[in-house]
Amino acid sequence: MKTKLYDIITRLNPILFFILAVAVLVIMLSEVLPGLFPARDHEPQLKVIDLNDSNTTRDIPAITYTKEFGRNIKDTYVFELKSSRIIHRRSEDAMGYTNASAKYITNESLLVNLLFAKKNTRAIRLFPQDVYIRSVAYYEEGENKNRLYRDKKLGKNIYAVIAKDTNKDGVLDRKDREDLFISEYDGTHLSLLFKDILSYEQIGDDRLLITRQVKGEKEFYIYDVANDELSMLDTKMK
Secondary structure (H helix, E strand, O other): OHHHHHHHHHHHHHHHHHHHHHHHHHHHHHHHHHHHOOOOOOOOOEEEEEOOOHHHOOOOOOOOOEEEEEEEEOOEEEEEEEEOEEEEEOOOOOEEEEEOOOOOOOOOOEEEEEEEEEOOEEEEEOOOOOOEEEEEEOOEOOOOOOOOOOOOOEOOEEEEEEOOOOOOOOEEOOOOOOEEEEEOOOOOOOEEEEOOOOEEEEEEOOEEEEEEEEOOEEEEEEEEOOOOEEEEEOOOOO
16 A cells, blocks of 8 residues: 555655745746836826716715915916826717726826816816816016026917817827817817817927828927917928
8 A cells, every 4th residue: 555655646746846946936937027028107087987887986986186286477376186087978869988996907097177266266177077177388578587497488378188088998098089178278268279189299389390190100290389370390201
């Protein structure tokens, strides 16, 4: 009996050794690979839930903002409203609810709206319904004696915004259409400046360089903020 048991153990030893070696190798790789292939920076995104689906309407928490002071511009005080979720109410009966949790996890509070306040005046929201504001360029008079180089003058506020889940993948992120909006320094007269942009940057006093992509080719535009003039640059290879 002992001889049979010994024979079984002897036969199993190579198998047990192989399993142990594989386990050790897996543990070592799990420690080494993250260093060799670092994870990409997380792209903030908002999960979209259809409120028409009864399964998603149960126990929806009330929206909670984080209100942070953004900028004092002349007589106006700008506050940034941030949240990890937003609620959309459209003109039709359809509604959309977004949440940066569950499958698409982020610990970041995303900028979803701006509040413009003045003394003895009721504050106004920039957008009637919350959106994903990716970046803001605030009004700048272009004078700052405390810096070696003065700031570039900017006579309006500029906003890069993702407002809709245009590719219908269930999240708001850089894969969706990004639009450029413009307003007065106090948030009034908000209007759409340019649809479907890749990026924008201020390149001089009241001048923006706007980049978009059409059929795989990049197009470049110069926008004169002071004169409200948009011009396309001819960058085609001839």
